[in-house]
Structure formats: C-alpha cells, structure tokens
Amino acid sequence: SSDVHGEGGIPDMAKLAQSLPLETRCLPFSLRQYGGFWLPEWILPGLEAVHTHFEPRASDVFLASFPKSGTTWLKALAFATVNRAEHPPSGEDHPLRRRGVHDCVNFFESTFAVSREGGDVFAQLPSPRVLATHLPYSLLPERIVEDSSDSDCRIVYICRDPKDALVSGWLFTKKMLAAAAATNGGIVEMLPPAPYTMEEALDLFCHGRCVTGPHWHHVLEYWEESRRRPEKVLFLRYEEMLREPACNVKKLAEFMGCPFTDEEESAGVVDAIVDLCSFNQLTNLQVNKTGAMEGRLVARNELFFGKGVAGNWSNHMSPEMAARLDRIVEGALRGSGFTF
Numbered sequence: 001s002s003d004v005h006g007e008g009g010i011p012d013m014a015k016l017a018q019s020l021p022l023e024t025r026c027l028p029f030s031l032r033q034y035g036g037f038w039l040p041e042w043i044l045p046g047l048e049a050v051h052t053h054f055e056p057r058a059s060d061v062f063l064a065s066f067p068k069s070g071t072t073w074l075k076a077l078a079f080a081t082v083n084r085a086e087h088p089p090s091g092e093d094h095p096l097r098r099r100g101v102h103d104c105v106n107f108f109e110s111t112f113a114v115s116r117e118g119g120d121v122f123a124q125l126p127s128p129r130v131l132a133t134h135l136p137y138s139l140l141p142e143r144i145v146e147d148s149s150d151s152d153c154r155i156v157y158i159c160r161d162p163k164d165a166l167v168s169g170w171l172f173t174k175k176m177l178a179a180a181a182a183t184n185g186g187i188v189e190m191l192p193p194a195p196y197t198m199e200e201a202l203d204l205f206c207h208g209r210c211v212t213g214p215h216w217h218h219v220l221e222y223w224e225e226s227r228r229r230p231e232k233v234l235f236l237r238y239e240e241m242l243r244e245p246a247c248n249v250k251k252l253a254e255f256m257g258c259p260f261t262d263e264e265e266s267a268g269v270v271d272a273i274v275d276l277c278s279f280n281q282l283t284n285l286q287v288n289k290t291g292a293m294e295g296r297l298v299a300r301n302e303l304f305f306g307k308g309v310a311g312n313w314s315n316h317m318s319p320e321m322a323a324r325l326d327r328i329v330e331g332a333l334r335g336s337g338f339t340f
C-alpha cells in the first residue's frame with residue numbers, strides 16, 4: 001500500500017478513476033478497483049479528500065465496517081455511550097429518538113464525496129467525535145493509523161458472517177433501487193434497477209466484487225491490526241454482540257476511554273444503552289419508520305433495518321450456495337489464524 005500511504009498521499013482521483021478496473025454488474029453502484037478493493041466510483045473523490053482535507057483529532061473514534069455488518073447498531077451504541085453524560089440513554093429527547101442513526105454518526109468518506117464542505121461539518125463537532133467508515137484499513141489516511149503521540153485516535157471494527165453480510169446487502173440493494181426509482185433517485189448516481197438474483201450477487205461476492213470487497217480481506221486487515229495494536233483497534237463481532245450486548249458495550253466503553261463506573265452500572269446505564277439501541281426500540285421510532293438520511297443518499301432510515309438476527313442467509317441461499325462461499329472464504333483465510 002505504499003502508493004496510498006506514500007508521502008504524496010493518494011493520487012488525483014478525478015484523473016485516475018477512469019483508468020481503474022470497472023465493475024457495473026454489482027448493484028446499486030458502479031465500482032472501481034483501487035488498492036486491491038472494489039469501491040463505489042462516487043466514493044473516490046471522498047477517498048482523496050479524507051487523505052488531503054480531513055483533520056483527525058487524538059480523541060476521535062472511528063467505527064469501521066464492511067457494509068451490512070451491523071454498522072448502524074455499532075453507531076448507535078458508540079454514540080449513546082460517548083454522549084451518555086449529556087444525553088442520558090433513558091431520556092425521552094435523546095438524539096437517537098429524534099434523528100436517524102446515520103445522521104448522528106456520519107461516514108466520513110461519503111460526506112466528503114458528496115461535498116468538500118464535509119470537512120466543515122466534522123470540524124464543527126465537539127470532541128470526542130464519533131465517525132464512521134467503510135474504507136479498508138489499508139486505505140485509511142496515514143494520520144489516522146500512524147503510531148505517534150498526536151495520533152491517538154481509535155478504531156472499532158464490527159465483523160459479521162460473510163453470508164449474512166451478503167444477504168443483508170442484497171436485500172438492502174433491492175429495496176434501495178425500488179425506493180430510488182419511486183423518488184427519481186438521490187444525490188448519488190446509481191445503476192438502473194435490473195433483475196438482480198441472489199445467484200448473481202453471490203457470484204460477484206465470491207470474486208470479491210461488491211462494495212469494499214473482497215469481504216474477507218476487509219475483515220482480515222482490521223483483525224490483523226487489532227492483534228498487532230489492541231489499544232488502537234478493537235475487533236467486535238455482530239454475532240457475539242447479539243449474544244452478549246451488555247458485555248460488548250462495556251468493552252466498547254472501556255476501549256473508547258470512557259468506562260462505566262460502578263455507580264453507572266448499578267444505576268442500569270449499560271442496560272439503558274443496550275435497550276435504547278436495540279433492534280426493537282430503534283425500529284419502533286417514528287424517525288426510523290418514515291425518515292431519510294439527511295440530504296445525502298436516497299436511503300430511507302428503515303432500509304437499514306432488516307431482521308437483525310444471525311443466520312438469515314439460510315432463508316435466501318441454498319446449502320450449496322453457502323458451501324461455495326464458505327469454501328472460498330476458508331481458502332482465502334488459510335494460514336491467517338482468523339476464522340469466522
């Protein structure tokens with residue numbers, strides 16, 4: 001990755017994009033391959049901007065994920081945890097009860113991709129900031145990942161079974177395209193809706209051709225870094241969070257530098273956060289039933305909530321399809337020490 005982490009940062013994407021390998025079969029976005037990953041073409045200017053314009057702060061917390069791995073949930077939990085003094089989780093007017101989760105915590109590369117003024121949005125946020133990214137670890141700006149006293153910012157990664165991430169993404173894409181067609185699209189250009197079968201989506205996914213794919217490389221990069229620098233990168237699993245939400249929220253708080261006190265624990269603050277951010281609570285809020293992400297994507301908030309369980313892939317993939325993906329993932333991870 002010396003080309004992206006070299007002294008000159010990353011190249012001029014407006015010029016470079018046209019020469020990068022292109023994939024247009026993977027809905028909903030045209031993808032370009034860069035640095036070993038397939039990124040939405042519309043994100044590329046944002047990738048450049050976060051390298052050149054984004055000013056990290058030592059107190060920043062980055063929430064990183066492969067799409068459809070539980071990002072929305074992690075955003076809600078981290079936001080509620082960091083801001084619990086100002087916004088008690090049981091409060092009726094908590095920001096998460098009034099605003100969409102993705103408006104409480106923005107993706108930094110997409111905010112910069114749709115407007116260079118994105119930088120102002122982030123500069124105005126009070127510390128500690130919670131930000132999110134789908135970028136692979138190797139494409140993050142050097143100033144975020146570097147080892148130095150003034151780059152103390154931390155990264156929390158959420159990982160999910162690739163079969164569930166694939167199925168969740170496939171269902172999301174179909175709903176998103178239908179919604180975009182109904183409203184004449186959003187700010188971001190999408191491919192025209194087309195029949196998009198699970199078989200096609202699986203085939204592309206197996207070749208790593210999906211948003212920020214290959215999935216297993218995305219996961220492995222963050223996992224390896226979490227092993228190398230556990231104080232810098234916290235690696236969480238969606239399935240474990242479903243099993244033991246409170247325990248994972250405590251881990252998250254500790255890692256972010258704001259552990260719960262004994263008084264908070266006995267006052268039920270951890271449980272109140274778990275409750276506020278639970279699938280049932282969030283999906284029952286009016287803002288998540290009828291609201292949409294502020295101005296950016298066409299995505300209505302409700303699209304980010306499906307079933308919220310582990311193993312939904314079995315309702316959409318045959319055992320043979322699952323076995324094919326499992327074999328590919330196992331092969332790619334062999335020798336790494338990591339398993340799903």
Ligand code: A3P
Nearest residue numbers: 068069070071072073168278279305306307308
């Ligand atoms: P399913 O489509 O399998 O239901 P992302 O937030 O990264 O886009 O991931 C979306 C997935 O997370 C969806 O999975 C969605 O239902 C699930 N999800 C969203 N909010 C959740 C919550 N509060 N608790 C558990 N899962 C949640």
